[in-house]
Amino acid sequence: MTVLLLGGTGEARALAGRLVEAGVPVVNSLAGAVAPTTLPPGEVRIGGFGGTEGLAAYLREQAIERVVDATHPFAARITEHAATACQAVGTPLLRLSRPSWLGRPDAATWRWVADLPAARVAAEELGSRVFLSVGRQSAEQFTGWTDRYVLLRVVEPPAFPVPDTWEVLAARGPFDLAAERALLADRRIEVLVTKDSGGRHTAAKLDAAAVLGVPVVVVKRPPDPAGVTVVESVGEALGWALAGR
Numbered sequence: 691m692t693v694l695l696l697g698g699t700g701e702a703r704a705l706a707g708r709l710v711e712a713g714v715p716v717v718n719s720l721a722g723a724v725a726p727t728t729l730p731p732g733e734v735r736i737g738g739f740g741g742t743e744g745l746a747a748y749l750r751e752q753a754i755e756r757v758v759d760a761t762h763p764f765a766a767r768i769t770e771h772a773a774t775a776c777q778a779v780g781t782p783l784l785r786l787s788r789p790s791w792l793g794r795p796d797a798a799t800w801r802w803v804a805d806l807p808a809a810r811v812a813a814e815e816l817g818s819r820v821f822l823s824v825g826r827q828s829a830e831q832f833t834g835w836t837d838r839y840v841l842l843r844v845v846e847p848p849a850f851p852v853p854d855t856w857e858v859l860a861a862r863g864p865f866d867l868a869a870e871r872a873l874l875a876d877r878r879i880e881v882l883v884t885k886d887s888g889g890r891h892t893a894a895k896l897d898a899a900a901v902l903g904v905p906v907v908v909v910k911r912p913p914d915p916a917g918v919t920v921v922e923s924v925g926e927a928l929g930w931a932l933a934g935r
């Protein structure tokens with residue numbers, strides 16, 4: 691049984707390791723947008739499939755028996771394509787999506803917004819020194835902020851021109867509370883803008899904001915596609931994949 695694992699996340703990498711350990715052939719699929727530090731265990735293919743039809747053709751040609759979509763919670767397009775292609779081909783699909791930050795006790799104190807433009811408006815009401823932690827592609831929507839200090843943290847430097855008032859910090863998580871607290875305090879951050887990426891890997895900035903009383907603006911996740919089973923842990927996804935053997 692070959693499992694196609696749509697990846698680009700720590701969870702996908704962890705699941706690949708567990709599947710390989712269990713003797714399951716796995717093909718990791720990466721978009722190729724960011725250079726991986728190390729490749730995940732198992733076979734690796736890099737680059738888009740060419741839309742829904744391309745993915746459906748790939749599933750047929752490679753005789754893929756199960757698909758686990760372990761892409762980032764905000765990677766909505768590939769998630770939608772996976773749902774459509776798997777339904778068309780009749781390939782079982784599971785969505786692995788790390789737990790949302792909605793379950794955190796401090797989540798009710800944040801400003802939850804539907805999208806990036808709404809995040810921009812909300813942040814402008816809350817403060818003028820911004821910690822922008824939304825990923826480098828989404829950050830481009832905030833470049834109208836040429837009149838304020840913005841600390842932009844990204845895994846890889848942005849491809850767009852950054853306003854002079856911005857500071858770019860290229861760093862890869864995980865981050866710890868002490869360092870996040872020091873960063874927010876040192877840059878005199880007045881508002882944190884982020885997306886509900888979820889999980890623990892990048893959550894320390896939220897703990898730091900809570901400790902320092904910094905208001906938080908959070909973009910809600912796109913909805914999961916209808917009819918697709920969703921699990922939150924690597925263990926559950928492993929159990930599902932192994933049950934298909």
Ligand SMILES: NC(=O)c1ccc[n+]([C@@H]2O[C@H](COP(=O)([O-])OP(=O)(O)OC[C@H]3O[C@@H](n4cnc5c(N)ncnc54)[C@H](OP(=O)(O)O)[C@@H]3O)[C@@H](O)[C@H]2O)c1
Nearest residue numbers: 697698719720721738739740741761762764765766767768
């Ligand atoms: N969005 C985020 O905030 C974020 C954060 C961390 C990591 N990532 C990872 O980065 C990748 C790209 O994210 P995105 O938000 O740009 O995705 P997206 O908007 O959902 O997808 C855009 C296109 O990229 C291709 N693609 C995306 N993920 C792929 C994968 N795992 N394997 C093969 N092709 C893939 C597909 O191209 P075709 O239509 O040609 O097949 C898709 O239509 C994802 O794999 C995701 O897990 C995203």
